[in-house]
Amino acid sequence: MSANSKIEWTESSWNPVTGCDKISEGCKNCYAERMSRRLKAMGSPNYCNGFKLTLHPDSLELPLKWKKPRMIFVNSMSDLFHKDVSFGFIHEVFKVMNLAKNHTFQVLTKRSERLEQLSPYLPWSSNIWTGVTIESDDYLFRLEHLKKCKSDVKFLSLEPLLGPIGKIDLAGIDWVIAGGESGPGSRPIKPQWIREIRNYCIDADIPFFFKQWGGFNKKKSGRILDGKIWNETPSLPVRLSCQETTIA
Numbered sequence: 723m724s725a726n727s728k729i730e731w732t733e734s735s736w737n738p739v740t741g742c743d744k745i746s747e748g749c750k751n752c753y754a755e756r757m758s759r760r761l762k763a764m765g766s767p768n769y770c771n772g773f774k775l776t777l778h779p780d781s782l783e784l785p786l787k788w789k790k791p792r793m794i795f796v797n798s799m800s801d802l803f804h805k806d807v808s809f810g811f812i813h814e815v816f817k818v819m820n821l822a823k824n825h826t827f828q829v830l831t832k833r834s835e836r837l838e839q840l841s842p843y844l845p846w847s848s849n850i851w852t853g854v855t856i857e858s859d860d861y862l863f864r865l866e867h868l869k870k871c872k873s874d875v876k877f878l879s880l881e882p883l884l885g886p887i888g889k890i891d892l893a894g895i896d897w898v899i900a901g902g903e904s905g906p907g908s909r910p911i912k913p914q915w916i917r918e919i920r921n922y923c924i925d926a927d928i929p930f931f932f933k934q935w936g937g938f939n940k941k942k943s944g945r946i947l948d949g950k951i952w953n954e955t956p957s958l959p960v961r962l963s964c965q966e967t968t969i970a
Contacts, residue, residue, distance in 0.1 A: 727795060730933050730953075731828075731955070732794065733793040734788070734795070735794065735795045736781070736794050736795070736796055736827075737768070737799045737800065738777070738778050738779070738782050738796075738797070739776070739778065739799075739800040739801075739802060739804070740768060740773075740775075740778065740797075741774045741800055742800045743804075745832055746832060746857065747857055747884055748861075748882055748884065750907075751882075751906065751907045751909075753905055754773070756906075757799065758772055758799060759773065775800065775807070777811055782815065782818055786818065789824075793828065794828065795828045796815070796827050796829045796830075797829070797830075801831050801833055803836040803837050804833060805833070805836065809840060809843070812844065813843075813845075816844050817845065819850050820847045825849060826851060826958060828851045829852045829853070830852075830854070831852075831853075832855045832864070834863070834864035834867035835867055837852070838868075838870050838871060841871045841873075842872065844872070846873055846874070850873055850874070851876075851897075852868065852873035852875070852876055853868070853878060853879050853897075854867065854868045854878060854879070856880055857880070857881070857882055857883060857884045857885075858883070858886070859885065859886065859887055862887070862888075862890065865878065865890065868895075869893075869895075875896045875897070875956055876896055877895065878897070878898045879899045879900075881899060881901040881902070881903075882901065882902060882908070882936065883900055883901065883902060883903075884903070886912075886915050887919060890922060892922060892923070892926045893926075895926075895928060897928065897931065897955060898919060898922075898923050898929070898930050899931045899933055900916055900930070900931070900932055900933065901945075902936025902940075904934060904938070904940035908937055910937075911935060916932060916947060920932070920947065929955050929956055930952050930954050931954055932947045933945060
Protein backbone atom coordinates (compact mmCIF):
# COMPACT_ATOMS: atom_id res chain seq x y z
CA MET A 723 0.00 0.00 0.00
CA SER A 724 1.55 3.29 -1.00
CA ALA A 725 0.51 6.86 -0.41
CA ASN A 726 2.85 7.83 -3.25
CA SER A 727 3.39 5.96 -6.50
CA LYS A 728 6.26 6.15 -8.99
CA ILE A 729 3.90 5.19 -11.81
CA GLU A 730 3.69 8.26 -14.01
CA TRP A 731 -0.06 8.24 -14.69
CA THR A 732 -1.26 7.94 -11.10
CA GLU A 733 -0.52 9.39 -7.65
CA SER A 734 -1.03 6.52 -5.19
CA SER A 735 -1.60 2.77 -5.16
CA TRP A 736 -4.00 0.69 -3.09
CA ASN A 737 -3.64 -3.08 -2.96
CA PRO A 738 -6.51 -4.90 -1.23
CA VAL A 739 -5.34 -7.84 -3.37
CA THR A 740 -1.74 -8.87 -4.07
CA GLY A 741 -0.36 -11.62 -6.29
CA CYS A 742 -1.45 -12.89 -9.65
CA ASP A 743 -0.54 -15.32 -12.42
CA LYS A 744 0.40 -14.96 -16.07
CA ILE A 745 -2.30 -15.04 -18.75
CA SER A 746 -0.76 -13.31 -21.79
CA GLU A 747 2.49 -12.13 -23.40
CA GLY A 748 2.51 -8.86 -21.50
CA CYS A 749 2.86 -10.78 -18.22
CA LYS A 750 6.20 -12.39 -19.09
CA ASN A 751 8.42 -9.89 -17.23
CA CYS A 752 5.87 -8.77 -14.64
CA TYR A 753 7.24 -5.96 -12.45
CA ALA A 754 4.74 -6.81 -9.68
CA GLU A 755 6.10 -10.35 -9.46
CA ARG A 756 9.68 -9.07 -9.10
CA MET A 757 8.63 -6.52 -6.50
CA SER A 758 6.56 -9.06 -4.54
CA ARG A 759 9.53 -11.38 -4.20
CA ARG A 760 11.70 -8.48 -3.07
CA LEU A 761 9.12 -7.37 -0.49
CA LYS A 762 8.78 -10.93 0.80
CA ALA A 763 12.55 -11.13 1.27
CA MET A 764 12.41 -7.83 3.16
CA GLY A 765 9.81 -9.30 5.54
CA SER A 766 6.85 -7.17 4.42
CA PRO A 767 3.80 -8.81 6.07
CA ASN A 768 1.48 -8.25 3.11
CA TYR A 769 3.87 -10.19 0.87
CA CYS A 770 4.55 -13.22 3.07
CA ASN A 771 2.95 -15.30 0.29
CA GLY A 772 5.16 -13.75 -2.37
CA PHE A 773 3.26 -13.50 -5.64
CA LYS A 774 0.56 -16.00 -4.67
CA LEU A 775 -2.86 -14.36 -4.90
CA THR A 776 -3.77 -13.01 -1.45
CA LEU A 777 -6.73 -10.94 -0.23
CA HIS A 778 -6.15 -8.20 2.34
CA PRO A 779 -9.49 -7.30 3.95
CA ASP A 780 -7.63 -5.26 6.58
CA SER A 781 -6.56 -2.88 3.79
CA LEU A 782 -10.05 -2.20 2.46
CA GLU A 783 -10.65 1.03 4.37
CA LEU A 784 -7.25 2.58 3.66
CA PRO A 785 -8.49 5.14 1.06
CA LEU A 786 -11.05 6.41 3.56
CA LYS A 787 -8.17 7.51 5.78
CA TRP A 788 -6.51 9.60 3.05
CA LYS A 789 -7.88 13.12 3.41
CA LYS A 790 -6.29 14.79 0.40
CA PRO A 791 -7.98 13.93 -2.93
CA ARG A 792 -5.76 11.81 -5.12
CA MET A 793 -5.62 9.53 -8.14
CA ILE A 794 -5.40 5.93 -6.90
CA PHE A 795 -4.31 2.90 -8.93
CA VAL A 796 -6.30 -0.07 -7.59
CA ASN A 797 -4.27 -3.29 -7.29
CA SER A 798 -1.05 -2.23 -8.93
CA MET A 799 0.29 -5.54 -7.54
CA SER A 800 -2.54 -7.77 -8.76
CA ASP A 801 -5.72 -7.87 -10.86
CA LEU A 802 -9.05 -7.19 -9.17
CA PHE A 803 -10.89 -9.37 -11.70
CA HIS A 804 -8.69 -12.44 -11.22
CA LYS A 805 -10.85 -15.58 -11.20
CA ASP A 806 -9.87 -16.35 -7.59
CA VAL A 807 -11.05 -13.00 -6.22
CA SER A 808 -14.64 -13.60 -5.13
CA PHE A 809 -17.45 -11.38 -6.35
CA GLY A 810 -18.17 -10.55 -2.70
CA PHE A 811 -14.67 -9.16 -2.18
CA ILE A 812 -14.77 -7.22 -5.46
CA HIS A 813 -18.08 -5.74 -4.32
CA GLU A 814 -16.49 -4.64 -1.02
CA VAL A 815 -13.72 -2.88 -2.96
CA PHE A 816 -16.37 -1.08 -5.02
CA LYS A 817 -18.24 -0.05 -1.87
CA VAL A 818 -15.10 1.65 -0.58
CA MET A 819 -14.60 3.44 -3.91
CA ASN A 820 -18.22 4.60 -3.77
CA LEU A 821 -17.69 6.00 -0.28
CA ALA A 822 -14.36 7.68 -1.00
CA LYS A 823 -15.75 10.16 -3.51
CA ASN A 824 -12.91 12.59 -2.84
CA HIS A 825 -10.58 10.24 -4.74
CA THR A 826 -10.46 9.02 -8.33
CA PHE A 827 -9.83 5.28 -8.66
CA GLN A 828 -8.15 3.61 -11.64
CA VAL A 829 -9.00 -0.07 -12.05
CA LEU A 830 -6.90 -1.84 -14.70
CA THR A 831 -7.36 -5.46 -15.75
CA LYS A 832 -6.31 -8.06 -18.30
CA ARG A 833 -9.32 -10.18 -17.29
CA SER A 834 -11.71 -8.27 -19.52
CA GLU A 835 -14.15 -11.16 -19.89
CA ARG A 836 -14.80 -11.20 -16.15
CA LEU A 837 -15.02 -7.42 -16.07
CA GLU A 838 -17.79 -7.56 -18.66
CA GLN A 839 -19.51 -10.46 -16.85
CA LEU A 840 -19.59 -8.76 -13.44
CA SER A 841 -20.10 -5.17 -14.56
CA PRO A 842 -23.94 -5.18 -14.39
CA TYR A 843 -23.85 -6.30 -10.75
CA LEU A 844 -21.32 -3.78 -9.41
CA PRO A 845 -22.06 -0.30 -7.97
CA TRP A 846 -20.35 2.08 -10.38
CA SER A 847 -19.77 5.61 -9.11
CA SER A 848 -18.41 8.36 -11.35
CA ASN A 849 -15.02 8.41 -9.58
CA ILE A 850 -14.18 4.89 -10.83
CA TRP A 851 -12.15 4.79 -14.05
CA THR A 852 -11.77 1.38 -15.68
CA GLY A 853 -9.19 0.20 -18.18
CA VAL A 854 -7.83 -2.87 -19.92
CA THR A 855 -4.28 -3.73 -20.89
CA ILE A 856 -3.67 -4.46 -24.58
CA GLU A 857 -0.08 -5.34 -25.44
CA SER A 858 -0.55 -6.17 -29.14
CA ASP A 859 -3.31 -6.63 -31.69
CA ASP A 860 -3.75 -10.22 -30.46
CA TYR A 861 -5.57 -8.81 -27.43
CA LEU A 862 -7.85 -6.24 -29.03
CA PHE A 863 -10.82 -8.34 -27.90
CA ARG A 864 -10.31 -6.77 -24.46
CA LEU A 865 -11.34 -3.42 -25.92
CA GLU A 866 -14.75 -4.78 -26.90
CA HIS A 867 -15.31 -6.15 -23.39
CA LEU A 868 -14.34 -2.79 -21.87
CA LYS A 869 -16.81 -0.92 -24.06
CA LYS A 870 -19.64 -2.98 -22.52
CA CYS A 871 -18.57 -2.06 -18.98
CA LYS A 872 -20.71 0.42 -17.03
CA SER A 873 -17.79 2.62 -15.97
CA ASP A 874 -18.23 6.32 -16.82
CA VAL A 875 -14.56 6.69 -17.77
CA LYS A 876 -12.86 3.98 -19.83
CA PHE A 877 -9.17 3.85 -20.68
CA LEU A 878 -6.59 1.69 -22.45
CA SER A 879 -3.13 0.78 -21.21
CA LEU A 880 -1.09 -0.21 -24.25
CA GLU A 881 1.87 -1.28 -22.14
CA PRO A 882 4.12 -3.10 -22.41
CA LEU A 883 3.56 -2.50 -26.12
CA LEU A 884 4.97 -5.57 -27.87
CA GLY A 885 3.73 -5.02 -31.39
CA PRO A 886 1.69 -2.74 -33.62
CA ILE A 887 -1.92 -2.27 -32.58
CA GLY A 888 -3.20 -1.35 -36.03
CA LYS A 889 -6.30 0.73 -36.65
CA ILE A 890 -8.51 0.70 -33.56
CA ASP A 891 -12.00 1.99 -32.93
CA LEU A 892 -11.66 4.37 -29.98
CA ALA A 893 -15.33 5.26 -29.82
CA GLY A 894 -16.37 5.34 -26.16
CA ILE A 895 -12.77 5.45 -24.88
CA ASP A 896 -11.73 8.44 -22.77
CA TRP A 897 -7.97 7.99 -22.36
CA VAL A 898 -5.06 6.05 -23.89
CA ILE A 899 -1.78 5.26 -22.12
CA ALA A 900 1.09 3.68 -24.07
CA GLY A 901 4.63 2.66 -23.26
CA GLY A 902 7.44 0.20 -23.70
CA GLU A 903 8.53 -2.61 -21.41
CA SER A 904 11.16 -1.86 -18.77
CA GLY A 905 13.44 -3.86 -16.50
CA PRO A 906 15.40 -7.10 -16.94
CA GLY A 907 14.64 -8.94 -20.19
CA SER A 908 12.57 -6.06 -21.56
CA ARG A 909 11.45 -6.48 -25.16
CA PRO A 910 12.03 -3.70 -27.72
CA ILE A 911 9.47 -1.16 -28.88
CA LYS A 912 9.37 0.60 -32.25
CA PRO A 913 8.68 4.34 -32.43
CA GLN A 914 6.20 3.91 -35.28
CA TRP A 915 3.93 1.82 -33.03
CA ILE A 916 3.70 4.71 -30.56
CA ARG A 917 3.32 7.40 -33.22
CA GLU A 918 0.48 5.49 -34.83
CA ILE A 919 -1.39 5.28 -31.51
CA ARG A 920 -0.75 8.95 -30.73
CA ASN A 921 -2.08 9.97 -34.15
CA TYR A 922 -5.24 7.89 -33.66
CA CYS A 923 -5.80 9.72 -30.35
CA ILE A 924 -5.25 13.14 -31.93
CA ASP A 925 -7.69 12.33 -34.73
CA ALA A 926 -10.29 11.11 -32.20
CA ASP A 927 -9.61 13.99 -29.75
CA ILE A 928 -8.74 11.53 -26.96
CA PRO A 929 -6.11 12.36 -24.28
CA PHE A 930 -2.84 10.50 -24.92
CA PHE A 931 -0.26 9.68 -22.23
CA PHE A 932 3.15 8.33 -23.26
CA LYS A 933 4.61 6.63 -20.20
CA GLN A 934 8.08 5.50 -21.29
CA TRP A 935 10.31 4.05 -23.98
CA GLY A 936 11.37 1.43 -21.45
CA GLY A 937 14.42 -0.78 -21.73
CA PHE A 938 16.67 -1.94 -18.92
CA ASN A 939 17.27 1.66 -17.79
CA LYS A 940 13.94 3.39 -18.36
CA LYS A 941 15.16 6.67 -16.81
CA LYS A 942 17.95 6.90 -19.37
CA SER A 943 15.65 6.16 -22.32
CA GLY A 944 13.12 8.67 -21.00
CA ARG A 945 9.63 9.43 -22.27
CA ILE A 946 10.02 12.17 -24.85
CA LEU A 947 8.17 11.49 -28.10
CA ASP A 948 8.96 13.79 -31.05
CA GLY A 949 10.31 16.50 -28.77
CA LYS A 950 7.38 16.47 -26.36
CA ILE A 951 6.29 14.82 -23.12
CA TRP A 952 2.72 13.60 -23.60
CA ASN A 953 0.97 13.89 -20.23
CA GLU A 954 -2.63 14.27 -21.34
CA THR A 955 -5.37 12.96 -19.03
CA PRO A 956 -9.16 13.15 -18.97
CA SER A 957 -10.65 16.18 -17.26
CA LEU A 958 -11.33 15.49 -13.61
CA PRO A 959 -14.71 16.32 -12.12
CA VAL A 960 -14.78 18.53 -9.04
CA ARG A 961 -13.77 16.15 -6.25
CA LEU A 962 -15.64 16.36 -2.99
CA SER A 963 -14.03 17.28 0.29
CA CYS A 964 -13.17 14.18 2.27
CA GLN A 965 -15.68 13.27 4.93
CA GLU A 966 -15.40 10.81 7.78
CA THR A 967 -16.92 7.61 6.39
CA THR A 968 -16.98 3.97 7.34
CA ILE A 969 -18.16 0.85 5.58
CA ALA A 970 -21.68 -0.07 6.63
